[in-house]
Amino acid sequence: MLRRTLLTSAAAGFGLALAGAAAAGEPMDKVKACFVYVGPIGDGGWTYQHHDGALQVQAAYGDKVELQWQESVPDGADAERVLTQMALGGCNIIFTTSFGYMDATNAVAAKFPNVMFEHATGFKRDHPNVSTYNARFYEGRAVQGTIAGRMTKSNKIGYIASFPIPEVIMGINSYYLHAKKVNPDVEVSVVWAYTWFDPAKEADAAKALIDQGVDVIAAHTDSTAPLAEAAKTPGVIGFGQASDMAEYKDGPRVSSIIDNWGPYYVKRVGALLDGSYEQIDAWEGIAGGEVLIGEITDAVPADVKAEAEALRDAIAAGTYHPFTGPINKQDGSAWLADGQTAPDGDLLGMGFYVEGINGDIPQ
Amino acid sequence: MLRLEKRPNPSKFWLYATPVVAVVMTMIVGGMLFAFMGKNPVEVIRTIFWDPMFGEFAFYLRGQLLVKAGPLILIAIGLSLGFRAGIWNIGAEGQYIMGAICGAAVGLAVYPTESRLIYPAMVIAGALGGWAWGMIPAILKTRFNTNEILVSLMLVYVAQTILAKASTGFLKNPEGMGFPGSRNFSSYPAAANPELVAGTGIHWGVVAAFAVAIVGWVLLSRHIIGFQIKLSGQAPRAARFHGVNPSRLVVLCMGISGALAGLAGLFEVTGPAGQITIDFNVGYGFTAIIVAFLGRLNPIGIVFAGILMALTYVGGEMAATNLGLPAAAIQVFQGMLLFFLLGVDVLTNFRIRTAILGVK
Numbered sequence: 001m002l003r004r005t006l007l008t009s010a011a012a013g014f015g016l017a018l019a020g021a022a023a024a025g026e027p028m029d030k031v032k033a034c035f036v037y038v039g040p041i042g043d044g045g046w047t048y049q050h051h052d053g054a055l056q057v058q059a060a061y062g063d064k065v066e067l068q069w070q071e072s073v074p075d076g077a078d079a080e081r082v083l084t085q086m087a088l089g090g091c092n093i094i095f096t097t098s099f100g101y102m103d104a105t106n107a108v109a110a111k112f113p114n115v116m117f118e119h120a121t122g123f124k125r126d127h128p129n130v131s132t133y134n135a136r137f138y139e140g141r142a143v144q145g146t147i148a149g150r151m152t153k154s155n156k157i158g159y160i161a162s163f164p165i166p167e168v169i170m171g172i173n174s175y176y177l178h179a180k181k182v183n184p185d186v187e188v189s190v191v192w193a194y195t196w197f198d199p200a201k202e203a204d205a206a207k208a209l210i211d212q213g214v215d216v217i218a219a220h221t222d223s224t225a226p227l228a229e230a231a232k233t234p235g236v237i238g239f240g241q242a243s244d245m246a247e248y249k250d251g252p253r254v255s256s257i258i259d260n261w262g263p264y265y266v267k268r269v270g271a272l273l274d275g276s277y278e279q280i281d282a283w284e285g286i287a288g289g290e291v292l293i294g295e296i297t298d299a300v301p302a303d304v305k306a307e308a309e310a311l312r313d314a315i316a317a318g319t320y321h322p323f324t325g326p327i328n329k330q331d332g333s334a335w336l337a338d339g340q341t342a343p344d345g346d347l348l349g350m351g352f353y354v355e356g357i358n359g360d361i362p363q
Numbered sequence: 364m365l366r367l368e369k370r371p372n373p374s375k376f377w378l379y380a381t382p383v384v385a386v387v388m389t390m391i392v393g394g395m396l397f398a399f400m401g402k403n404p405v406e407v408i409r410t411i412f413w414d415p416m417f418g419e420f421a422f423y424l425r426g427q428l429l430v431k432a433g434p435l436i437l438i439a440i441g442l443s444l445g446f447r448a449g450i451w452n453i454g455a456e457g458q459y460i461m462g463a464i465c466g467a468a469v470g471l472a473v474y475p476t477e478s479r480l481i482y483p484a485m486v487i488a489g490a491l492g493g494w495a496w497g498m499i500p501a502i503l504k505t506r507f508n509t510n511e512i513l514v515s516l517m518l519v520y521v522a523q524t525i526l527a528k529a530s531t532g533f534l535k536n537p538e539g540m541g542f543p544g545s546r547n548f549s550s551y552p553a554a555a556n557p558e559l560v561a562g563t564g565i566h567w568g569v570v571a572a573f574a575v576a577i578v579g580w581v582l583l584s585r586h587i588i589g590f591q592i593k594l595s596g597q598a599p600r601a602a603r604f605h606g607v608n609p610s611r612l613v614v615l616c617m618g619i620s621g622a623l624a625g626l627a628g629l630f631e632v633t634g635p636a637g638q639i640t641i642d643f644n645v646g647y648g649f650t651a652i653i654v655a656f657l658g659r660l661n662p663i664g665i666v667f668a669g670i671l672m673a674l675t676y677v678g679g680e681m682a683a684t685n686l687g688l689p690a691a692a693i694q695v696f697q698g699m700l701l702f703f704l705l706g707v708d709v710l711t712n713f714r715i716r717t718a719i720l721g722v723k
Contacts, residue, residue: 040690070683071690074645077635081427082680088420089685103547103637123540163641164531166541194527194641351541363532 027275033057033265034091035069036082038098039197039222045242046196046222046259047071050097050120053261060266064273075100083108087115093272095265096120098196099165106130116277118268121167123348128279133264136285137167138174138347139315140257141218142322143293143308144239145178147255148186148216150304151237155185158209160202160219160226161192164362166350168220173354174322175218180356182307189214192362199225210236217252227252237299244294255308256294263289283344286316323347328355367713377711382657382668385703392703393696402686410686411678411696424677426564430635431673433569434459434627436666438651440572440579441620443660447583448595450616454500454515455624456648457522458493462625463632464529465492467639470554471534471545481553486567486629493625494618496522501617505610511617523644530641545639548632556634568630572669575623579662592616624648653701675700 035054039047051069058067068091073082079101086094087108093116096105102122109117109127117130125132148157157179161168176188189212191205202221206229209217217238219226224245230236230252240248240256264282271277284290293312296305314320325336330353336342353361390412394404415424438455445452452458466489470481500514529535530543538546548555556566583589595602595612603609627647636643654672658665679693 034684042689068684069687070680073680075640075642076637076645077430077631078645078680080635081430081677082684084423085420085681085684088423099542100640100642102542107549107637123542164543169541194523349540361531362527363535 028092028273030064030066031061031092031269031272032066032068032090033269034086034089034094035067036073036079036086036094036096036098036101037069037071038073038100040071041069043197043222044224044245047097049243049259050095050261053265054095056262057265057269061269061273065269073101076104079104080108083117084111087112091115093118093269099163099167116272121165125279125281131268131280131282133280133282134167135259135261135290136283137257137259137291138170138322139285140291140293141171141174142178142315143312144218144255144257145175145180146182146308146311147239147296147300147304148175148218149179149181149183150307151254151300152179152183152186152216153235154213154215155183155187156212156214157186157188157216158206158212158214158218159188159190160205160209160217160221161190162196162220163194164192166348169350169353169361170347171218171220172357173350176357177327177354178311178322188357190357190359193221195221197222199223202226203229206230206238224248240294246294249295249297253297254299255296258292258294260290260292286312287318329353330355330357366716367709368716369713370711373711374714377707378659381707381711382659382664382704384707385657385700386671388703388707389696389699393699396692396695397688400688400692402688407682407686407688410682412674413678414681415674415677422562424681426558426562427677428670428673429564429569430566431676432666432669433566433572434631434647435651435654435672436572436669437568437575437627437630438620438624438648439654439658439665439669440575440662441623442651443655443658443662443665444579444583444592445616445620446596446655447660448592448612448616449599450613451512452497452500452515452617452620453512453652454496454518454648455620455651456644456646457515457519458496458621458624459628459631459648460519460522460526460644461496461628462489462493462622463628463643464526464534464639465489465625466629467545467548467632468529468534470548470551470633474546474551474554477553479553482556482633485554485633486626489625489629490622491625493628494622496625497617497621498614501614504617505613511613515617519648526639526643527641530639530643534639536638543641547638548634549637554633556630566630566634568627568634571626571630573666576662576666583662588615624651653704657700657704672697 037047041047041051054067057065070082073079083104095118097120099121102119102124105117105119106124106126109130113129119132121134122132159172159175172190179186189209191208193201193205195201202223202225206217206226210233215236217226217230219241227238227245227248230238236252237254238252240253242259244256244258245253296308321341323342325340326338327336329335390408394408397407398404415428442452442455466485469488470485473481500511503509503514504511534545536544536546559565591607595607632639654665654668658668675697682688683690683693
């Protein structure tokens, strides 16, 4: 089953009407699909997976698609220039793959109404030719949290956070809630790295966590550096983030969250080719195949593995939502009543920790 | 055997020839690198140096060169004054950040008031923010004889932390759905720094950069302070005999470079960048050090160096996008430029002699 949230806000509705005129209906013989990356393709994580998705588009449509991409593009003025250059250079659809490109994407989209823009992880669709897409990574975090809660010996688990945005806070909350569910004594430590990709900083963050006695590390940054750091201390385990990071399977990596953007990219470029393209706000998860759980290794006992996989399957089947009440906010006030599941709007604007997490979200 | 012999006086010829030779050598060796990567080196070099100015999309990219060069020039001219006097402000990146934060804070504090006075007040606040951040290493140096290189550099990291605090806390957009980052100035006309003439890329920061280049040139060539700066760098003892107060010069040079970096930050945050974000700074303060030296610490030279540097960024991006070069290859190419500049620069102060073996 495919879950797709089509926000019927005023902006989106207005957009759909206009986008019809701009794109839908007219099949195209050839599409130039362009990608803007926040890090290098060789990061082994976030950008690597987006590029992998881009290559799947090429594989799916062959000569009908021309690919173009640009690595390591900073936010702001530089992103605007790169986007403008791509639009001028004949790109038909441009995927901007980091939340920092949000304003630049909308600014350039205003100038090129016939070029389609797809912004990952943002919420602004100011123009009919801007769509947004994201994945329900918090579903994967629930599986990781379960493993972390069962595996920790020190009862201290860690999270390397990138920026204090809803997507990351959602991940921390889901990770903690599910660790707590299987291990009531568990505590989570969060380190804010303020970067998506900086192997040195990411390794420092992992080291700081290990120094605090943390023995399970989840990362929300893009490189393999946290795993490389964890490998130096026996008994510390971690997870592949964004990509499978299978090269650490013999070391600290016990499972992973894999971002699988390929199917979405193939679908969107395909829609442009056959003329059925429309403005959307896509947010799929384990069920839609956008979030995959990488192989759980033998370092994890069989019963824990089975428990984690059962959780994954329940989420995929739609019988379990990782944010199901009763859940209180950090300050003790009620968020979700017993049995209530979190509305998407709450998740997309999430700016609070759930009850039990120590420390503050930077502000 | 080759041997280096110190020249009695720096060579005037090599002073001006060095940047040109360095650029040519970068093209040659960079071209070899690109050839090794299986690209046509001529095409890559043409994409980097020619296309942004005269290629198909030059109408857009020429303006972008100015957008990119503006802050580099503004910061580099400030730095060059200190560098000439032997005062090493390495922390322009931090002063740039603080200028942006202070200036943006003034504008955001009065949001959404519309008044012609708001932008000038922000400009002043931006300059003061950068100046104050530059004063910290200056005063520590004059009072306690600390090393201004280390202090100014370390303050960059402090400024980055304050920037993170600003984007997630006191300057955060209250309507930003919980995302870090301030309001976007493009939707607040009284505090915005828009393109002055559509399509040219020229905003107030670019105008300021060119104005400061002229003022800087006059200062260095016609004004007593310029003379004192040059004298202190070339002959510190003579400068003291001449009545130059070294402490005053440190405060002056750090102050000017800090204020100019702060201005650059303010113009950038209200214009091309649009908003305060956690990773608002993209290294202009550090790149400006290269620009200052590439421009021979001469304000007019720095204008050309700034544009050349902008060319390697904008053209480099084009090469990466259109020819599929990895971003790292472009960074190596930019690094080569500084490497060859410093390497060839040896010829300004030394000459190469062929020595006969056995004779020293």
